Amino acid sequence: MKKYSEKETRILDTAAEMFANQAFHKVLLSDVAHAARVGKGTLYLYFKNKDDLYFAVLFRGFSILVENLKKFTENQDLSPTEKIQCIIREMAGFMFMRATNAHLLSRVMHFPEDGEWQDKRTELWSLIQEVIEEGVATGEFKDSCPRYTAQYIPSFIRSISIFPPEGLDHEHFCAHACKFVLKALTPE
Numbered sequence: 258m259k260k261y262s263e264k265e266t267r268i269l270d271t272a273a274e275m276f277a278n279q280a281f282h283k284v285l286l287s288d289v290a291h292a293a294r295v296g297k298g299t300l301y302l303y304f305k306n307k308d309d310l311y312f313a314v315l316f317r318g319f320s321i322l323v324e325n326l327k328k329f330t331e332n333q334d335l336s337p338t339e340k341i342q343c344i345i346r347e348m349a350g351f352m353f354m355r356a357t358n359a360h361l362l363s364r365v366m367h368f369p370e371d372g373e374w375q376d377k378r379t380e381l382w383s384l385i386q387e388v389i390e391e392g393v394a395t396g397e398f399k400d401s402c403p404r405y406t407a408q409y410i411p412s413f414i415r416s417i418s419i420f421p422p423e424g425l426d427h428e429h430f431c432a433h434a435c436k437f438v439l440k441a442l443t444p445e
Contacts, residue, residue, distance in 0.1 A: 259320065265303050268293045273314045281311065316374065322351050323381050330384045337392030341442070342435045344385060348411060349434060352418035353427040382407045392442060399444035410438060 261269065271293040275284045286307055290297040304310040329335065329343035386407035392398030400406050417430060 264295055268300055269314055269317055272310050319377055323377055326384050330388055337388050337397050340388045345434045346431045348414045349431050385410055398442040400442055
């Protein structure tokens with residue numbers, strides 16, 4: 258994962274908070290710089306404009322999510338079922354806990370299309386696909402196309418996070434999502 262300087266981290270943290278709590282058009286770079294305790298010129302050393310800053314916030318959040326998911330998928334003590342449950346819980350938690358994250362997966366799963374974004378999306382899908390394939394190999398899962406399923410899972414989590422039914426809470430959603438996915442993967 259990309260390493261950020263202390264100032265860049267402070268700017269990204271501040272911007273993430275501001276984008277989560279205000280409409281995009283209301284976030285001013287001068288306000289971000291002031292709240293991050295840097296000069297506006299310093300902000301421009303790291304980011305060309307507000308769009309660049311916004312996408313940097315999204316990319317960093319998405320990268321952190323993927324890194325967290327790697328820990329579960331690489332854990333040899335977890336079964337494929339437990340890994341899928343951890344993936345669903347981590348993705349849902351990531352999106353439910355901070356408002357900006359609902360926008361995160363809705364944005365990054367579709368655009369921008371440059372190399373680092375596409376590489377990170379592919380990495381996410383590959384992690385999920387590998388867990389499904391592991392489950393198929395052990396007989397724990399049955400899936401004729403793990404590649405497709407690996408893309409379905411983030412999509413439905415993103416959809417419910419962006420358009421949550423009234424009264425939906427994180428725990429209920431995670432339990433339902435895990436049950437739904439595992440039912441689809443369990444051999445009959």
